[in-house]
Amino acid sequence: MKNLIAIDLGAGSGRVILGVYDGKKLSLSEYHRFINNPIKCENHICWDIESLLKEIKTGIDKILQAGILPDCIAIDSWGVDFVLTDRNGGMLGLPVTYRDERTKGVMDKVIAQIGGDAIYKQSGIQFLSFNTLYQLVTLIQQQPCWLDDVDCLQFIPDYLGFRLTGQKNCEFTNATTSQMVDCHTGEWSSILDDLAIPRQWLLPIQAPNRLISHYRSERFDVEIPFASVASHDTASAVLAVPFDCRKAAYLSSGTWSLMGMESLSPLVNAQAQQLNITNEGGAEGRFRVLKNIMGLWIVQRIQHELESYSFSDLVSLAETAPAFVSLINPDHAMFLNPPSMVEAVQAFCYQTEQPTPQSPGALIRCVLESLALQYRSVWVGLNALSEQPLEGIHIVGGGSQNALLNQWCADACGCPVWAGPIEASVVGNLCGQLIALQALSGVDAARRLVRDSFTITTYHPEGEALFSEQWQRFIALCNTELVEQDVCC
Ligand code: LFR
Numbered sequence: 001m002k003n004l005i006a007i008d009l010g011a012g013s014g015r016v017i018l019g020v021y022d023g024k025k026l027s028l029s030e031y032h033r034f035i036n037n038p039i040k041c042e043n044h045i046c047w048d049i050e051s052l053l054k055e056i057k058t059g060i061d062k063i064l065q066a067g068i069l070p071d072c073i074a075i076d077s078w079g080v081d082f083v084l085t086d087r088n089g090g091m092l093g094l095p096v097t098y099r100d101e102r103t104k105g106v107m108d109k110v111i112a113q114i115g116g117d118a119i120y121k122q123s124g125i126q127f128l129s130f131n132t133l134y135q136l137v138t139l140i141q142q143q144p145c146w147l148d149d150v151d152c153l154q155f156i157p158d159y160l161g162f163r164l165t166g167q168k169n170c171e172f173t174n175a176t177t178s179q180m181v182d183c184h185t186g187e188w189s190s191i192l193d194d195l196a197i198p199r200q201w202l203l204p205i206q207a208p209n210r211l212i213s214h215y216r217s218e219r220f221d222v223e224i225p226f227a228s229v230a231s232h233d234t235a236s237a238v239l240a241v242p243f244d245c246r247k248a249a250y251l252s253s254g255t256w257s258l259m260g261m262e263s264l265s266p267l268v269n270a271q272a273q274q275l276n277i278t279n280e281g282g283a284e285g286r287f288r289v290l291k292n293i294m295g296l297w298i299v300q301r302i303q304h305e306l307e308s309y310s311f312s313d314l315v316s317l318a319e320t321a322p323a324f325v326s327l328i329n330p331d332h333a334m335f336l337n338p339p340s341m342v343e344a345v346q347a348f349c350y351q352t353e354q355p356t357p358q359s360p361g362a363l364i365r366c367v368l369e370s371l372a373l374q375y376r377s378v379w380v381g382l383n384a385l386s387e388q389p390l391e392g393i394h395i396v397g398g399g400s401q402n403a404l405l406n407q408w409c410a411d412a413c414g415c416p417v418w419a420g421p422i423e424a425s426v427v428g429n430l431c432g433q434l435i436a437l438q439a440l441s442g443v444d445a446a447r448r449l450v451r452d453s454f455t456i457t458t459y460h461p462e463g464e465a466l467f468s469e470q471w472q473r474f475i476a477l478c479n480t481e482l483v484e485q486d487v488c489c
Helices: 049-065 106-114 116-123 132-142 156-165 172-176 233-239 270-274 297-305 311-320 341-351 360-385 403-413 424-436 443-453 464-478
Strands: 002-009 013-021 026-035 039-041 044-046 072-077 082-085 152-155 210-217 222-228 249-253 257-263 278-281 287-293 393-396 417-419 457-459
Touching: 002 049, 002 156, 002 233, 002 424, 013 049, 013 424, 026 049, 026 424, 026 443, 049 156, 049 210, 072 156, 072 233, 072 424, 082 156, 106 116, 106 132, 116 270, 152 156, 156 172, 156 210, 156 222, 172 278, 222 424, 233 249, 233 257, 233 278, 233 287, 233 424, 233 443, 249 360, 257 360, 270 360, 287 360, 297 311, 297 341, 297 360, 311 360, 311 403, 341 360, 360 403, 360 464, 393 403, 403 417, 403 457, 403 464, 424 443
Parallel strands: 002 072, 072 222, 249 393, 393 417
Antiparallel strands: 002 013, 013 026, 039 044, 082 152, 210 222, 249 257, 257 287, 278 287, 417 457
């Protein structure tokens, strides 16, 4: 039997969860949940690192208070963002969030300077304006007064681990989200030299699912082994996908929708580049061939504006609203962080000469149908890239509780959908710890454990014709050039 603590940080909230493994099954109990509220600092939106640390320690204390002696502890979080420290380990500046505007336009300049082909061929990573690569180029250009003092860069979960244990680390899966790792060698790529990003800031890249240190609690007088797991939340979520013998895709559904497939080697060809498919690193050196879709973020932001409705109220209203009235391109940059998401959705519809959705039901219907159509686009792209046909989609993560979107995903893609587990990143994090403790032999054993421990719900396609009729219209809308000042609120 093993007691394990998973710390899972999302861009909106964090959780401290106790996982108990009895040798056959894994069960979860949530001990602490907290809001992750970014703060404004010198005109940038930043992560409140000290508050995150305080909440993490509170969560661990709650578990220790209950008299449980954990066998291990590990952290996962979103990707790309990082903390810079000086020679004494002191934090330099606050980490800026990937939704901050500072990188606007930088990616295009970098591509013009060193060429998109060179970046893609080496890194295999999708072009996203907020990748660490563009954040660092921006930072170096902006030259904050502390820039000369930088000694070390650590990604968010590694840095938080450093604060808990004193051990620095650079975990592979999260490092690959930077677009600075060579996907053929697993080492830092020469793109760094082309852009004068100091290599001495970077630590050697280490494989995940290893014990690396201890967390010591003075208050409870205990020392808990600390593991570095697949610390990119999506990598942990993919580890927890209950794949069986069928070749299938996955959709890690939460604030983002990450749809992809697993591959033993990177898929870096002209077609993959054209589809802007990423090859992020996974556990056991496998590749996460996937694409970011803006996801439930758009609904979450609308809900934030329409405070009086709960998330499930909004989804119910969407279900009864008229179908396919207006559609958006959910991946348009205007939806990354607009001041008003309601206005951004309406502006897109207005610009593309569709009725502007007014009621909450109409707004959410428009977003969810558009997401389902985007799932179809990515599904078609993945099938074109895959050597074997994909037989269905595993939806994991919090978004897998959304029965309406699960059904629409099955309908839009015309394939079965298997939903669950809900807490995929946490489950992947816990399995990573079990691998580190040698209680599980590896990823395949972890997935057997996931299948044995959690309920999976199947959705069969019912209304494919409706979605396939709308798909050409959707693609045309996605290719429409919008007038920037009218859409970027
Ligand atoms: C999901 C996620 C995605 C990554 C985005 C930004 O939480 O980690 O995988 O592209 O956040 O880091």
